[in-house]
Amino acid sequence: MQLSPMQTGSTQAGPGQAGPKRLAIRHETLYSYSAPLVYAIQQLRLTPRLEPHQSIVSWDMACNGERHAFVDAYDNESHMLTINGRHDHIRIEVAGTVEMQPLFLGRLENGGALSPLVFNVPTRLTQADPTIAAFAATHLDPQADSNDLLALAAAIRAGVVYESGITTVRSSAAEALQLGAGVCQDHAHLFIACCHAQGIPARYVSGYIDPGTAEHGASHAWVDAWISQPDFQGWVSVDVTHGYFASASHCRLAIGRDYESAAPIKGARRGGGEELLKVAVHVAPIKSEAEAPAAGVPASAPKDSAPTFQNQQQNGANQA
Numbered sequence: 673m674q675l676s677p678m679q680t681g682s683t684q685a686g687p688g689q690a691g692p693k694r695l696a697i698r699h700e701t702l703y704s705y706s707a708p709l710v711y712a713i714q715q716l717r718l719t720p721r722l723e724p725h726q727s728i729v730s731w732d733m734a735c736n737g738e739r740h741a742f743v744d745a746y747d748n749e750s751h752m753l754t755i756n757g758r759h760d761h762i763r764i765e766v767a768g769t770v771e772m773q774p775l776f777l778g779r780l781e782n783g784g785a786l787s788p789l790v791f792n793v794p795t796r797l798t799q800a801d802p803t804i805a806a807f808a809a810t811h812l813d814p815q816a817d818s819n820d821l822l823a824l825a826a827a828i829r830a831g832v833v834y835e836s837g838i839t840t841v842r843s844s845a846a847e848a849l850q851l852g853a854g855v856c857q858d859h860a861h862l863f864i865a866c867c868h869a870q871g872i873p874a875r876y877v878s879g880y881i882d883p884g885t886a887e888h889g890a891s892h893a894w895v896d897a898w899i900s901q902p903d904f905q906g907w908v909s910v911d912v913t914h915g916y917f918a919s920a921s922h923c924r925l926a927i928g929r930d931y932e933s934a935a936p937i938k939g940a941r942r943g944g945g946e947e948l949l950k951v952a953v954h955v956a957p958i959k960s961e962a963e964a965p966a967a968g969v970p971a972s973a974p975k976d977s978a979p980t981f982q983n984q985q986q987n988g989a990n991q992a
Contacts, residue, residue, distance in 0.1 A: 676750050688813065692798075693920050694729065694958040696869035699891070700951070703762040703913060707945030711815045712755045714739070714939030717747035717878065717926040718766045724773075724781040726924060736761075739751045743835040747785060748926040753939070760944075763935065769958065770923050777818050777919030780896065780907040783915055786797070788898040790929075791834045797861050797930040808866035816872060817901045818908055818917075825912040828862050830831035834913060841931055856893040859912040860990050864930065873898040875927050877909065879936045880955045882921040891936060894918050896927065923955070 699718065716739075720728055733739070737755035744750045755762065794800065800808065811827040812821055835853040845865040848858035860876050867874035874897040881892040896907040909918035928934030 690918070692771065693882070694769055694771050695880070695882055695921075695923055696956050696958050698767045698952075698954045699765070699880075699936075700953075701762075702950045704948045704950070705760050705944035706948075707943060708758040708760050709755070709941050709944040711943070712753075712759070712760060712762055712784040712939065712941040714753040714764070714937055715883055715935075716751040716753055716764065717744070717748050717934065717936050718764070719752070719925070720768075720770050720879075721748065721926065723924065723926045725775055726773070726800070726921075727771045729764065729769035729771055731770075733764075733766045735764040740984045744926075746927050748928075748934070750926075763784040772920040772923065774920040775909060775917065777904075778909040778919065779904055780909060783906050785876070788971075790873075791875040791898070792868055792871070792898075792931060794865070794868050795930045795932070797842075797844050797932065798864045798868060799844065799846065800865040804846055804849060804862070804865045805869045807849065808869035812870050812872070813868050814872065816870070816897075816899060818899060818904075821897055821899070821908060821910050822915065822917075824863060824866060825859075825910055825915050827931065828859055828866075828912055829915060832858055832862060834859075841935070850937065856913040860893045860895050861930060863897075863910070863912045867895075867897050875907075876930050876934045877918075877922075877924055877927050878931070878936055878952070879925040880923040881911075882923075882955050882957055884921070891951075892922070894922065909938070 718733060719731060720726060722728070733751070735753055736759065737753050740752045742750050742752065753764070808825075812824045816824075820825055830847050832852060832854045834855060836855055837857065838851055838853040839858050841857065843854065843858060845858065845861040848854040848862055864874040864876060876897055877894050877896055879892060881890055883890065894909065894911040894913070896909050898906065899908055909922070911918045911922065925936055926934040932938070
């Protein structure tokens with residue numbers, strides 16, 4: 673079952689986000705190859721960010737190969753995974769519990785160490801062509817407030833309907849707008865491109881979302897935009913695909929200028945032949961201590977944790 677954009681009339685936060693919550697998260701990625709690899713390297717951004725509204729209760733990672741921790745240029749907790757010698761698969765598993773506090777109108781308390789102007793630089797995926805510039809001029813004021821951000825999100829969802837399989841992780845905002853269809857990654861890229869066209873800093877966020885009443889959770893993408901209004905100056909987090917402010921149902925893994933700088937998994941390989949990618953993600957709120965997951969990553973993901981939002985949040989290892 674694939675998680676579709678939620679139909680909601682909310683102009684504030686998503687459903688079920690009135691108070692704090694704990695999310696139990698499991699995420700398994702398995703690359704299988706038709707021929708042995710001799711070398712693989714993967715950059716992993718699979719550890720939730722430490723932010724005022726988000727804290728890690730427990731978090732474990734398991735994978736074959738050697739793993740080295742580091743913090744990237746955007747202050748994301750990251751790991752570099754390298755595998756030497758002949759192997760025919762790469763398995764990466766994370767599991768844990770994250771405690772989330774609600775965000776008032778999507779407002780983030782911590783602006784971060786980087787200037788917001790760092791996130792006003794276009795990339796290949798967020799470059800605003802003349803069509804995007806015209807779209808932005810119609811739907812976004814340069815002095816935008818929070819409500820204006822939601823109005824832009826609504827215009828993007830109307831212009832780029834949610835449909836999986838139309839775009840790839842390499843599709844740009846301009847391509848998605850031209851096609852008129854895409855997924856959460858495309859919505860985020862187009863939102864960022866529109867903000868840039870109007871001189872507003874905006875950044876890409878990758879993470880997980882609690883699906884609420886839907887059957888499965890998913891990896892997801894949304895945006896932060898920098899606004900200045902009488903009662904607030906700072907980052908406001910917007911789930912463009914669902915049309916509301918991000919809050920306690922959104923677990924943040926990484927931020928960046930676009931998908932390529934915030935991708936949960938990205939890498940390269942030598943050898944391997946044909947590649948088969950399987951992804952399973954499960955996100956659920958914990959209502960009692962009895963529901964809290966045991967420490968450590970599971971041996972394998974449950975069979976009913978079907979891949980969701982797979983193509984817009986994770987890519988296979990590129991041929992070296």
